[in-house]
Amino acid sequence: xxxxxxxxxxxxxxxxxxxxxxxxxxxxxxxxxxxxxxxxxxxxxxxxxxxxxxxxxxxxxxxxxxxxxxxxxxxxxxxxxxxxxxxxxxxxxxxxxxxxxxxxxxxxxxxxxxxxxxxxxxxxxxxxxxxxxxxxxxxxxxxxxxxxxxxxxxxxxxxxxxxxxxxxxxxxxxxxxxxxxxxxxxxxxxxxxxxxxxxxxxxxxxxxxxxxxxxxxxxxxxxxxxxxxxxxxxxxxxxxxxxxxxxxxxxxxxxxxxxxxxxxxxxxxxxxxxxxxxxxxxxxxxxxxxxxxxxxxxxxxxxxxxxxxxxxxxxxxxxxxxxxxxxxxxxxxxxxxxxxxxxxxxxxxxxxxxxxxxx
Numbered sequence: 001x002x003x004x005x006x007x008x009x010x011x012x013x014x015x016x017x018x019x020x021x022x023x024x025x026x027x028x029x030x031x032x033x034x035x036x037x038x039x040x041x042x043x044x045x046x047x048x049x050x051x052x053x054x055x056x057x058x059x060x061x062x063x064x065x066x067x068x069x070x071x072x073x074x075x076x077x078x079x080x081x082x083x084x085x086x087x088x089x090x091x092x093x094x095x096x097x098x099x100x101x102x103x104x105x106x107x108x109x110x111x112x113x114x115x116x117x118x119x120x121x122x123x124x125x126x127x128x129x130x131x132x133x134x135x136x137x138x139x140x141x142x143x144x145x146x147x148x149x150x151x152x153x154x155x156x157x158x159x160x161x162x163x164x165x166x167x168x169x170x171x172x173x174x175x176x177x178x179x180x181x182x183x184x185x186x187x188x189x190x191x192x193x194x195x196x197x198x199x200x201x202x203x204x205x206x207x208x209x210x211x212x213x214x215x216x217x218x219x220x221x222x223x224x225x226x227x228x229x230x231x232x233x234x235x236x237x238x239x240x241x242x243x244x245x246x247x248x249x250x251x252x253x254x255x256x257x258x259x260x261x262x263x264x265x266x267x268x269x270x271x272x273x274x275x276x277x278x279x280x281x282x283x284x285x286x287x288x289x290x291x292x293x294x295x296x297x298x299x300x301x302x303x304x305x306x307x308x309x310x311x312x313x314x315x316x317x318x319x320x321x322x323x324x325x326x327x328x329x330x331x332x333x334x335x336x337x338x339x340x341x342x343x344x345x346x347x348x349x350x351x352x353x354x355x356x357x358x359x
Contacts, residue, residue, distance in 0.1 A: 072087050072088060072089055072090055073087070073088040073090070073092075073096055074086065074087045074088070075096060075100065077100065077104065079104065079107035079108070079111055079117045080111050080116050080117050081116060081117070081120070082107075082111075082116070082117035082119060082120055082121065082122065083120070083121045083122075084103065084107060084117075084121075084122045084123075084124060085121070085122070085123045085124070086099070086100070086103060086123075086124045086125075086126065087123070087124070087125050087126070088125075088126045089125075089126065089127045089128060091127075091128045092126055092127065092128050092149055093128070093149075093151045093152075093153075094149055094153060094158075098155055098158065099126055099149075099158075101155075101158070102158040102159075102161065102164065103124060103164065105159070105201060106161075106164040106165045106168055107168065108199055108201075109165050109168075109192075109195040109196045109198070109199050109201060110165060110168045110169060110171075110172070110195060112195060112198055112199045112347070113169075113172075113191060113195040113198065113262070114172055114265075114266060114269060115266070117171075118168075118171045118172030118269055118274055118275075119142060119143060119171050119172075119274055119275070119276070121143065122143060122144065122145065122168075122171065123143065123144040123145075124144070124145045124146075124147065125144070125145070125146045125147070126147060126148070126149060127146065127147075127148050127149075128148065128149060128150075128151060129148035129149070129150065130150055130151065131148070131150055132150060133149070133150050133152070133153035133154070133157030133158070133161065134147065134148070134149060134150075134153065134157065134158065134161045134163045134164065135147075135148050135149075135150065135163070136148045137163040137164060137166070137167045138167065139167045139168075139170040139171060139275055141275065141276050142170075142171055142274045142275030142276025142277070143171075143275075143276055145164070145167045145168070147163065147164055147167065159201075162192050162193065162196075165192045165195065165196060166188045166189065166192045167188070169187065169188040169191050169192060169195075170184065170188055170275050171274060171275045172265070172269050172274060172275070173187050173188075173265065173268065173269075173273065173274070173275065174268070174273040174274065174275070174277045174278060174279035174283075174284070175275065175277065175278040175279070176278070176279060176280070176281065176284070177278075177280075177281075178231075179228055179229050180228065180281055180305075181231075181236055182227045182230060182235065182236045182237075182239055182240035182243065182305075183240060183243070183281075183284070184240075185236050185237050185240050186236070186237060186238075186239065186240015186241045186242070186243050186244055187240065187244050187265070189214075189237050189238065189240060189241040190240075190241045190244040190245055190248075191244075191265075193206070193207040193210060193211070194207055194344055194345050197345040198345060198346065198347045199347070204342075204345040205329050205331075207345055208322055208329060208331075208341070208345075209324060209327070209329045211241070211245065212317060212322060212324045212329070213324065214238045214241065215238055215241060215242045215245070215313065216313060217234065217238060218234040218235060218238040218239055218242075219239075219242060219311055219313050221234060221235060221239070222235060222239055222304065222308050222311075223235070223308055224307075224308040225307065225308060226304060226305050226306050226307045226308050226309075227239050227240065227243060227304055227305050228305045228306055242304075242311060243300060243301075243304055243305065244261060246300045246303075246304065246311065247261055247264075247296050247297055247300045248260055248261035248344065249316075249320075249337070249340060250294065250296040250299060250300060251263070251264070251292050251294045251296045252340045252343065253337070253340070254294040254296065255292065255293075255294060257339060257340055257343055259291075259292045259293070259294065260292075260343070260344075263291045263292050264287075264288035264289070264291050264292050264296075264297065265288070266291070267287050267288060267290065267291030268284060268287050268288055271287050273287065281301070284297065285297050285298050285301070318335065319335055319336045319337040320335060320337045320338065320340065320341040321333060321334070321335030321337070321338035321341060322341065
């Protein structure tokens, strides 16, 4: 017999695709989740054709689990002034100690970048899934992350993980329309390695090796009309990463390395632009460029977002003093922009960080 029924009303247009992830923690009783799906129909359709009811019965894990076990493991901790609540599916093989260390390390990198964790409270669900050691991570609504671990993932795999940090950076930037999706994914791609380097989790050589290798792979694929409207995976992620690298360099050049992308992104969060909000491109430009006074986001968007400019990567890497030969990377600290390159992976000046804005 079901112990509880949860009713949810969903309203969506014909042909819509929606995904619901339901996490149930049941100590003694099973749960039924009743979905009333209201489909906005073509004109002339009767109301009776609009409602579809689906009942999902979540098993009573307490009855199916070995004596003394629990259906899910849960724990919480703080990162700065933020609370992080973690639920680990019972099937996950890794220990709570290992998972806690992994999540705290990711939060440390993100907190180091912003000066505080970008949201006051975060829920993380860790579930099992075969594949890469860490796989299928997704951030939702600026307040929760679902991520999966392969049963064989070990401590070294979690220490080397980039995905959780990537998803956490989505918490600190607003959602944008699909036309500008590369701004979201590209920013997480760009900030993840440099933030980890700034707190000693990654070598600068690894950061720049991965930037150069990844960006070189897709730079020639940037469409003639620019990145706006692209849905190509490589362009969204690595093209977006290139976009923000160019913005960062442009800000640093125009300010004699006194300002950088950090200032723009922190200003956006300070203005309330987190993953739980949706902003227009104009809002991002106004707040971000307003913080640096350089107009760099607008300038780079005009060159590579609204049109397909040539980033001249060979020249850029040479100016930064980066020489990549297969897996080997060498730095030339006499190159014109070598000081900018070094500053990108150096720890931030904590005295310049903005406090969290509380609603």
